[in-house]
Amino acid sequence: MDLRLSGRRALVTGASKGIGLAVAEELAAEGVDVAVCARDAAEVESAARRLRATGRRIHAQVADVTDPAQVEDLVQRSAEALGGIDILVNNAGAAHPGNFESLTDDDWRADLDVKLFSQIRCTRAALPHLRASVAARVININSVYARYPDPSFFATTVNRAACLNLSKALAREFGGDCILVNSVNIGFVVTPQWENIRRRRAPDSTQEDFFAELAKDEVPLGRFGTVDEVSGLVVFLASDRASYLTGTSIDVAGGMGKYV
Ligand SMILES: NC(=O)c1ccc[n+]([C@@H]2O[C@H](COP(=O)([O-])OP(=O)(O)OC[C@H]3O[C@@H](n4cnc5c(N)ncnc54)[C@H](OP(=O)(O)O)[C@@H]3O)[C@@H](O)[C@H]2O)c1
Numbered sequence: 592m593d594l595r596l597s598g599r600r601a602l603v604t605g606a607s608k609g610i611g612l613a614v615a616e617e618l619a620a621e622g623v624d625v626a627v628c629a630r631d632a633a634e635v636e637s638a639a640r641r642l643r644a645t646g647r648r649i650h651a652q653v654a655d656v657t658d659p660a661q662v663e664d665l666v667q668r669s670a671e672a673l674g675g676i677d678i679l680v681n682n683a684g685a686a687h688p689g690n691f692e693s694l695t696d697d698d699w700r701a702d703l704d705v706k707l708f709s710q711i712r713c714t715r716a717a718l719p720h721l722r723a724s725v726a727a728r729v730i731n732i733n734s735v736y737a738r739y740p741d742p743s744f745f746a747t748t749v750n751r752a753a754c755l756n757l758s759k760a761l762a763r764e765f766g767g768d769c770i771l772v773n774s775v776n777i778g779f780v781v782t783p784q785w786e787n788i789r790r791r792r793a794p795d796s797t798q799e800d801f802f803a804e805l806a807k808d809e810v811p812l813g814r815f816g817t818v819d820e821v822s823g824l825v826v827f828l829a830s831d832r833a834s835y836l837t838g839t840s841i842d843v844a845g846g847m848g849k850y851v
Pocket of ligand 1: 604606607609610611630631654655656657683684685705733734735777778779781782783784785
């Protein structure tokens with residue numbers, strides 16, 4: 592399938608590793624010039640080296656998406672470096688385990704900042720560039736927990752539901768500007784953040800056993816997903832082949848989530 596993405600320009604937040612890096616790499620492989628950010632400078636540089644090997648124009652910047660000034664600067668410098676922005680992938684984020692009684696107000700605020708407000712601010716800052724694009728896309732990386740409440744990921748559950756509504760409302764508001772907005776909801780996908788969760792929850796278990804145990808209870812396909820199983824869908828949504836898709840919410844979760 593020719594995705595006709597060559598020459599487009601994308602900003603992927605949180606792309607130094609995990610899902611974001613896989614998305615940035617697959618976009619670059621399709622001929623897209625890519626801007627990426629994350630907070631850890633060494634990891635940003637290492638991702639930039641990998642991405643430059645594709646031969647595309649790459650802008651890599653240290654930026655924290657919870658800081659409004661850094662978001663403005665990120666979007667502005669990315670657009671300058673690439674000559675515009677056609678595709679925004681709001682991916683930066685982190686799991687915030689914890690049940691209702693263990694979460695403090697500060698935990699809730701921090702989780703809202705990194706999940707909901709990052710998507711709001713990045714989208715707002717990118718709007719002028721998206722309006723100028725011939726094929727504007729916003730793809731929000733969300734979680735199955737948005738529709739499948741899990742009290743052990745209480746903040747994620749509540750805040751991702753808001754992200755899901757943000758995507759749908761943006762799709763409705765900006766359809767007239769031909770800015771297509773979709774949500775990709777992740778179940779369990781092997782990335783560095785899961786290793787952190789395993790260390791906290793089951794330090795004596797191997798990664799393999801920990802993942803197998805979780806997947807056994809929750810995932811009909813019986814396994815964790817891989818980052819390339821997410822990036823393929825994101826790149827498709829970014830492409831011309833997805834030109835009549837907006838306001839959708841697609842799970843990449845091996846069937847996880849007991850809802851229709
Ligand atoms: N993997 C899963 O099973 C799963 C499930 C549901 C939802 N998700 C969502 O999918 C997205 C990607 O997750 P992942 O599993 O790939 O996580 P990951 O491996 O931990 O990677 C997260 C990326 O985001 C960056 N990041 C985190 N906080 C940031 C901030 N405040 N500002 C800028 N960059 C930031 C990280 O770099 P720095 O730390 O250096 O900033 C890193 O590049 C997240 O939004 C996550 O919530 C993942």
